[in-house]
Amino acid sequence: EPEVTQTPSHQVTQMGQEVILRCVPISNHLYFYWYRQILGQKVEFLVSFYNNEISEKSEIFDDQFSVERPDGSNFTLKIRSTKLEDSAMYFCASSPGVEYTEAFFGQGTRLTVV
Amino acid sequence: GESVGLHLPTLSVQEGDNSIINCAYSNSASDYFIWYKQESGKGPQFIIDIRSNMDKRQGQRVTVLLNKTVKHLSLQIAATQPGDSAVYFCAENTMDGNKLVFGAGTILRVKS
Numbered sequence: 300e301p302e303v304t305q306t307p308s309h310q311v312t313q314m315g316q317e318v319i320l321r322c323v324p325i326s327n328h329l330y331f332y333w334y335r336q337i338l339g340q341k342v343e344f345l346v347s348f349y350n351n352e353i354s355e356k357s358e359i360f361d362d363q364f365s366v367e368r369p370d371g372s373n374f375t376l377k378i379r380s381t382k383l384e385d386s387a388m389y390f391c392a393s394s395p396g397v398e399y400t401e402a403f404f405g406q407g408t409r410l411t412v413v
Numbered sequence: 414g415e416s417v418g419l420h421l422p423t424l425s426v427q428e429g430d431n432s433i434i435n436c437a438y439s440n441s442a443s444d445y446f447i448w449y450k451q452e453s454g455k456g457p458q459f460i461i462d463i464r465s466n467m468d469k470r471q472g473q474r475v476t477v478l479l480n481k482t483v484k485h486l487s488l489q490i491a492a493t494q495p496g497d498s499a500v501y502f503c504a505e506n507t508m509d510g511n512k513l514v515f516g517a518g519t520i521l522r523v524k525s
Contacts, residue, residue, distance in 0.1 A: 303456075330511070332512070340517075341515045341516060344514065347512050354511045355511040355512055357512075390456050390457070399462075399464055401459045401462055403459070405456050407454075
């Protein structure tokens with residue numbers, strides 16, 4: 300069964316450093332998303348991406364964040380200068396369409412900023 | 414603004430009993446709803462969805478009910494099993510939306 304894969308599963312970084320979280324969405328999907336989940340809290344939307352551009356983003360997704368689809372298979376989230384409060388699980392998701400279609404989630408990357 | 418919330422943060426049920434997890438939403442423009450299950454250390458996993466033109470949808474051992482009048486969504490799990498223990502999230506989307514808004518989550522604990 301096709302699945303969304305994310306690497307690494309766990310990333311530890313020092314405050315102020317840049318991190319890149321990587322995702323391989325399901326191959327025939329057109330919409331890609333990043334969500335985050337701070338420990339014990341709900342899943343929060345960060346950004347959606349379609350046709351090689353951001354289609355929607357939340358207030359969390361400030362100038363420190365960027366997304367890119369560098370090739371036909373990868374979808375990345377970059378945090379330029381990490382802060383302690385960026386520590387969370389980051390989930391990538393993809394969907395074949397936008398209306399009435401579920402998003403399929405990856406297993407997540409646990410980011411720990413020290 | 415948009416918000417999705419749950420009535421009960423933790424639900425404990427006996428194995429074999431039925432479970433009901435509730436969710437309230439406030440965005441009347443939402444027209445598509447999904448229930449996700451999240452096991453420890455994993456990403457959300459799709460359980461069942463429902464469009465706003467329906468009030469009930471059934472899957473295998475699960476049923477979702479939608480009451481648009483009071484903006485309420487519920488997930489019923491029949492014959493709850495230990496493997497059902499997880500956090501359950503409801504999520505909503507609007508027809509022209511490009512994101513899911515998740516609720517706070519309910520922990521389901523199944524006692525053997």
